[in-house]
Amino acid sequence: MTSSDPDLDDLGAGPSALVASRPRLLEFTDRLDFGLDPFQLAACSALEDGHGVLVCAPTGAGKTIVGEFAVHLALAAGSKCFYTTPIKALSNQKYADLVAVHGHDAVGLLTGDSSINPHAPVVVMTTEVVRNMIYANSPALQGLSHVVMDEVHFLADRFRGAVWEEVILHLDPGVKVVSLSATVSNAEEFGDWIKTVRGDTTVVVDEHRPVPLWQHMMVGNRILDLFDRRSRPGAKPEVNPELTRYIKQREMVDDHDRVHGRGPRAGRGRHGTRGGVRTGAVVSRPDLIARLDREGLLPAITFVFSRAGCDAALDQCLRSGLNLLRPDEAGEVEAVVEKHVGELSDADREVLRVDRWASALARGFAAHHAGMLPAFRHAVEELFVRGLVRAVFATETLALGINMPARSVVLERLVKFNGEAHVDLTPGEFTQLTGRAGRRGIDVEGHAVVVWSPELDPGRVAGLAGARTFPLRSSFAPEYNMAINLIDRVGFDGAKNLLERSFAQFQADRSVVGQHRRIDATRATLRTVDAELTGRAGSLGIDAGDLDPDPASGPDGYAGFFGYMRLRQSIRARERDLKFRTRMDRQDSVVDDLFGLKRGHVIALRGGRHRGLAVVVEQASDRRDPRPLVLCEDAWCGRVGARDFVNPPEVLGDMRLGEQVDRRTGKGRRDLASSLRNTGIEMPRGRPAKRAPAADDGQLADLRARLRAHPAHDISGSDELFRLAERRARVQRDLDGLVEGVRTRTSTLSVTFDRVVAVLEHLGYLVRDGESLTVTASGAALARVYSESDLLICECLRGGIWEGLTAPQLAAVVSSTVYESRRDAYAGADLVTGDDAVRDALTATHRAWRALSVVEERHHVTVTREPDAGFALATHLWASGRPLAEVLAVAGDRGRPLPAGDFVRWSRQVIDLLEQIRIAAAGTPVAATARAAARAVTRGVVAVEIG
Template identity: 60%
Template sequence: MTTGDRTGGTELDVFSAQLGFVLDPFQINACRALEGGHGVLVCAPTGAGKTVVGEFAVHLALAAGRKCFYTTPIKALSNQKYAELVRRYGKDTVGLLTGDSSINSDAPVVVMTTEVLRNMLYADSAALRGLSHVVMDEVHFLADRFRGAVWEEVILHLSEDVRLVSLSATVSNAEEFGAWMETVRGDTTVVVDENRPIPLWQHIMVGKRLFDLFDTRARSGDVRKDLVVDQDLVRHVKQRQALERADSWESRGRGRRGGGRGYSSDFRPLPRPEVISRLDDEGLLPAITFIFSRAGCDAALAQCLRSRLDLTTPEQVAEIRTIVDAHTGELPKADLEVLGYWEWRKALERGLAAHHAGMLPAFRQTVEELFVKGLVRAVFATETLALGINMPARTVVLERLVKYNGEAHAELTPGEYTQLTGRAGRRGIDVEGHAVVLWQPGVEPVDVAGLASTRTFPLRSSFRPGYNMTINLVDRMGAAESRALLERSFAQFQADRSVVGLTRGIERNEAALTTLSERLGGEDGEYFEYARLREELSSRERSLERAGRTERRDAAVASLVALRRGDVIAIPVGRHSGLAVVLEPDRDPTDPKPLILTEAKWAGRVSAGDFPEPARSLGSMRLPRRFDHHTARVRRDLASALRSTGIVSPGRRKRKKSGAAGDDAEIARLRRAIRQHPCHSWPDREQLSRIGERYNRLARETETMRQKVAATTNSLARTFDRILSLLAERDYVSAGEHPDATEHGTRLSRIYCESDLLVAECLRQGVWKGLGPAELAAVASAVIFESRREGDTVESGGPGALRHALDETVRVWRELRADEIRHKLPPTREPDFGFAAAIYHWASDNSLVEALIAAGDQGRALSAGDFVRWCRQVIDLLEQVRSTSPDPEVGKAASRAVAAIRRGVVAVDAA
C-alpha cells in the first residue's frame, strides 16, 4: 500500500511545525498513511520515536473535532503518557482511565489501559461515540500469555470507521501481523524501521578490562553480516579460561571441590561498585544493570551502599531530597521503617537505586523521575523495566545471559537481548549507546555476538476464548457471529497458515507412499497384505502397552484418592522416594495431588505419575490439628516423628504386567496368520519388510498430520463451543443453537479476572454470604493471588466463617475443574490462600507491619510493593463483586472491604 505525497497545508505540516525536531522518514511515512485514512502498524526499535505517530493521531482527532483513545498495557505507562499529553494540550483536553484513576473521562483525548477499552466495547459505552482514532502502544503485548487476548479483543471489536494506530517493538513477522490487520481492519499500512536512531556499541567486560565485542576495523560496511568478533577479546578470554582451569586443578590438589566444565567454583565476578566505577571512568553512566531477580537487585544495591561509591554532588543531593519528599510525603511515618525507606533514600542520595515490581509504587515512580532527570546514575533492575517505561540510559549492563522463565533457567533469546539492550542510548542526549556483558566462565564471545547480531522476535498470538469473553460475545453478537469473529483472530490466522505447511507435507508423503506401494507390488498384491498383517500386529502390541499404562495410572489415581490424613505411604521412585506421611488428602477423581511430607523433610504435592504402582497405607501417625508445613522446624519435627513410627519402606515391588501381549488372543491370531502367509517364506522378505515398515511409518505420520490439520482448523471455534456447552450446563446461557445469556450469565459478563467463572459460582451459590469486610477481602484474595514459588499452598485459617468460606471456595473449584476436564477445557487455577492472612489483618485496621508479619507466618516473605499490588487487585475484584453479587449484603460487605483496604500506603499509591 502506498499513499500519495502531500504538500503544503496538510495536518502533518501543522503538526510537525509544533515539534522541536525533524521527523524521521519512517515517522513521515506512517503519519502520511494515517492522514490518508489508513490504519498503521509501526514496528521500530525502542527509542526510535514510534509514539510520535500516536501523538499525530491525537492531533488528527482534535483537528476534526473527534475523539482519540490512547491505550497502553500498564498503568505506569498510562500515567506517563497522560502527563505528556496534558503538558501539550492542557488538563481540559486530556483524561485518564485506569483501574486506579478516573480523571476527566469525557475529554476528547483519554489515555487508558487496554483492559478499560475492552470493557467499554463489551458494555457498548456511550464514550465510544465520536471516536475516530485509537492508539495501541506496545501492541506486541498481545503475545503475553496472561493478558494478550485483550489486545486482540479490542482490535476485533472496534468499529470499522475507527483508525487504529498500532505501535510495536521490532518483530520479525511484522508483515504477517500486518496482513492479518488488513483482513480484520481494512487498509493498514505497515511501516518497519530497523535502524536505531542512536548507534549501539557492544562490549564485554572481562575483569576490569572493557573490550569491544566486534572488530570495527574488519567491517567493510554497516551490514550485520560484516560483523567480526574482536580477536583481542577472543585471545584474552582464552587466557582467562586457561587461568581459571589452572586454578581449578590447583584447588582440587588442595582438596577443594572444583567447578563444573573445568572451571573453578571459586570464580567471583567483579564487585558491582567496581563495575559502576569502571563505567563512570569511561563516561558510560547513567547505566541500568539488568539482574533477573528482585533479591539480586536489592543485594546489588546493598553491596554498593557498603562501598564508598558516591555518584552525586551536594547540589544534586538537595534536588533529590525535594523530589523524594514530593513523592513520599503522604506515607504514614509509622510505616517508613518496614518500608525500608531510610536505606532507599540514602541510596538515592548517592545516585543509586533498584527498580522492580516488589517495590512500593511510589518508590518506583521516584526512581523513574530521578533517573530521567539524571540524578540517579546507576539502577539495578529486573527485565520488567524493559517493557515500556521510559527510562533510557547511556549504558545497559547484563550480568548474566540466563534467566528463570517461570519453569526453568533458560538462555536469553536474541529477542530478549535486543529488548533489554534497546534501553541504551538516549535520543537527543547521547550520540551512541553501549551494551556491556560481564564475562564469567562459560560465556563465549561468539555466543554473545550471535545474540547481538540476530534480529528474530516473532509475534505469536496468545488469544483463546474464556468464560467472560464467551458470554460477552454471545450477548453482543450471538453464537454464529461469535464463531466467525474468533476465526478472524490473529491466533486462528497463524494457525491456518501453519496448516499450509502441513498440507504440503501430506501431499509429499502421499506421493512417497504411492512409490513405496508400487515397490511392494501394489495395494492388491500379496506382499502388501503380508505387510498389513505385520502392521496390525505392531499396532495391537502398542495398543496393549497403552492400555496397560492407562490401567496402571487409573489404579494409582484410585489409590491416591483413598488416602487419608496421617496415612504413611512409600513413594517408590524418584528423588523423593521413601517413606512419606499424607498432610492433606485430595479427593479429585481425575488428578489427585495429595500434599505429603517425606522422611527427608521435603513437603510438596505428588501425583499419579509418581506412582508406577498403587500407593497403599503402611500405617498411620497422629498429626497436629493445625501446622504450617512451610516452616523448617515443623517439617523437621514431623519428619522425625515419621521416622520414629517404626514403619519400614517395603522397597519397590516387581510390577505385574497387565494386558500382556502373550495372553492376548488377537496377538496369537495375527502371529499365526503371519507365519502361514505365503510371503513369510520369500527369500527377499526382509528387504521387502524394511520397505513395508517405511510405508507403514510414513502412513502413520501422514495420518497424524491429517489429524493436526483437523484439530487446527476452526480450533478456537471448537473451544468456544465447549465453553458454551459447560456454561449451558451451569445455566449461564440458554441451551440450543441460539444461546442467550441468562441472569447468571449477565453477572459473569461483568467479572474480569483469571478465575471469572469460579467467582461467579461462589457468588451464585452463596459461598461468600455472611462474611464481614475483612473476611470477604481474604476470601476474594484466594482467587486472584498467585504464589511466586511453585508448589506453595497454605492451609485455610482465620475465624471460623472465613475458614468455612475458603474451604467451600475450594469445593466449588474442584467441581468446576472436574467439569472443565470433562469438556476438555483448560482448568481454572487452584485458589491460593497465601495472601489471605495479610489482607485480613490489613482490612481489620491493623498496621502494615502486622499485615506483613501475618504473610510471613503463612510462609511468605512479602515485600511492601507486592503487598500494595495485591491489595489493588483485590480492590478491583471487590468492586466487581459489589456490582454483580445477587446478594445485597455481600455487595455492601464488598464496599466496606474496599474502604477498609484503601488506606495508608495503599491509598497513597492509588493517588
C-alpha cells in the same frame, strides 16, 4: 525502512513536500523542536490520508510520535482518541506526557486504579479498559475516530494475552487503529493479519536504531568491545580477538593461583592481582558503577533479574563511598522525594525505610522493581529522567515500556528465573533489555555491557547480540468472560466467525499452507508406491486386492495382498494395545501399592543406582503421584516414585523405627542403613515373572490364524513385494500424521470454544434453544467480571457464599481469587485466625472451586486456578484499619515481611475486583458491601496518588 504503501516507500517528494501537502501534519511538526525520521513521516502521512497504521521499530526509535499525531488529528477533527497501553505505569506516564502538551481539560485517564476526566476527547487507558467498554457497548465509544495501541502485543500470558486481539477485532470498522510495536521478525505477517481484519492499513517497518549501540564485555575491571571493529561492513561481526585473548590470560592466571593455593581466598582480598590481570570474583557493584562513571558511561541501568539482588546492590553502594551527585543536586532530589512520599505517615515512613531509600537517591543511585512501593518507583523514574539518579539496579520489568532510557545498560547475568526455573535469556529479551541504552537527542551512541564470568562464553553473548528479534506468536484463547460477551453481542455463529478471524487462527492457517504442500507430495508418493505394488503383485500372480479396507473387497476387508498387509498391521496394533493395557495396569498397581506403603515397611529396589533393600522412612501423601521417602542399604535417602518400579513394590518385612529418625546427617543415615542390613531380610532372588498379555487373547489368536491361512502367507520370491508394502505403510503413516496435524492446528480454537460453551451451558450461564444460545441472568453477571477466576467468582455470588460478610471480611475472601503466593502449597483458610466468618467463607469458596474443577475436567477445559488464602489475613487487617507494619508482617512468606510494592499491587487488584463484583451483583446486598470493601482497602500507601 519498508512500507506497504507504494506512495510512501521512497518518500520521493522529499520530507518537506510531504509535510507541506498535509495540513494537519504541518501543524503537528511546527510545534516540534526536531524533524521527523522517514518512518515517522511515512506513518503520519498515511494516518492523515485516512489509513490505519502498524509501526514496527526498535525501542527508542520514536514510535510514540505516530500515536501523538493520531491524538492531534482527533482533536483537530473534533472527534475522540483512545490511547491504550498494556500496563498501568505506561498509562500514567503517557497521561502526564499528553497533559503537558494539550492541557488537563483535553486529556483523561482510565485504569483500574484511576479515573480522571473520563469524558475528555483524549483518554489514556489500559488495553483491558477499552476491551471492557466494547463488550459493555459503552456510550464513550461514540465519536471515537482513533485508537492508539502502544506496545500492542506486549502481553503474552494465558489470561491477558488475548486482550489486544479482542480490541482489534471488535472496534468499529470506521475507527482507525494505530498499532505501535517493537521490531519483530514476522512484522509482515502481523501486518497482513491487521489488513485482513481492519481493512486499509499501512505497515511501516524500520529496523534502524536512531542511536547506534555498541556491545561490550566487562572482564574484571576492564571494558572491552564484544565485536571486532575491523569486521567488514555488512559481514557477520566476529568476536573481538583482544577480548578472547584477555579472557584466556585471566583463566590461565586463575588456574595457576588455584593450583598453588593463591588467589582471593589466599590473603589477597576479594580481588587478587597478578601481572596486571585481576583474578577471582567479578568486580563489585560500586566498583562497576565507578568504572562506568570514569568512562563517561553513566547514567546506566544494571539488570539484576531478582528483587533481592537489586536491594543487595543498593546496600553495597550505600556501604561504599560511592556518591554520584553534587550537593546542589542532592537538594533537588530531596524535593522530588517529598513530592512523592509526603503523604505517608511517620509510622509508615519508618516501616518502609524511607530514610534509607532517600539516602541512596541523594547519592545518585537506586533500585527499581515490583516489590517497591509504586511511589518509590515513580520517584526513581522521575529522578532518572532528570539526570538526578545516575545508576539504577533493576529487574527486567523496567525494560517493558517504562520511559527510562540510559546511556548504558549492564547485564550481570544472561540467566533469569521465570517463576519455575532458571532459563537463558532469549535473543528477543536481550534486544529488549539492551535497547534501553542510548538516549535519543542526548547520546551519540549507546553502550551495552555484559559482565563476564568464567562460565560465560563471548561467542554466546555475540549470538544473542547478533540475532534478529523474536517472532510474534498469538496467545489468543477463548475464556468464559470472552465467550459470554461474544455470544451476547454476535451470537454463537458470529462468535465462531470472530474466532476464525483472530491472529492465532491466521497464523495456524498460514502454517498449514506448507503442510498441505507436503500432504500433496506424500499422496503423490503413495500413488507411485501403489502402482509399483500392484505391478509387482501381478508379476507374481497375486491379486493385489482393494486399497480401501471396506469389507466389500472380502469377508473382513482382508482379501488380496493389500488385505494381507492390513491383517499384519491389525496383529501389530492388537499386540501394542495389549502391551499398553498391561503396562497401564501394572503402573496403576505400582501407584496403588506405593501409596499403601507404611513407615517401617522394607521393600526391594531393582532399578537405578540404589539397588537393594530400602526402608520406608516417610509414607507418601499424594495418591495421584505417591513418592514415599526411603533409605537404602548404601545409606542413600530420597523419594522414589512409579518410574522407579517395573512391577508393584513387594513388602518383604518390617523394621522398627523410632519416633525421630536422623536422616539429615551422614552418621544418622549410616546407622539406619546398618540397622536395615541387620534385620535379616533378604532380597528376593530373580525378578518377578512378567505376564504375557497376548497368551490368552482370543482376538489376537483369531487374527494370527487368519494370517497363517491367507493365500499370500507363503508366497515365494516376494521379498521385494514385502519391502514395497513396508514402504507403503511408512508413507501412509506419514500422510496420516500430516493430515491429523493440519486438522489439529486449524480446529484448536473452535474446539476450545465449544468446550468453554459446554461448561457455561452445564452451569446455566447459557441456555440452548435449538441452534441458538441465550445468555441468562447469571451469564449477564459473568459478562461484567474480568478476572482469571471469573467463573468461580460468579459461582460464589450465585451460591450466596459471600452474603452476610462485612466489608473487611468480603475483601479478605475476594483476595483469595486474585492472590498467588510464592509458596508451592495452597494457602488455605486455616491461615486466617480469629474470624470464623472469613474461614467459613474461604472454605466454601474452595469447595465451590472443587465442584467447578470437576465440571471443567469433564469437559476438558483448563481448570480454574485454585483460590489462595495467603493474602486474606493481611487484607482483612488492612481493611479493618490496622497499621501497615502489622499487615506487612502477617502477609509475609517464609518468615519475611511482604514487600510494600507487592502489598500495594495485590491490594489494588482486590479493589479492582471488588468494583467488578459491585457491578456484577448490582441490586444485591453484596454489591453494597463490595463498594464499602473497596473503600476500606483504599487507604494509606494503597491510596497514594501515582504519577
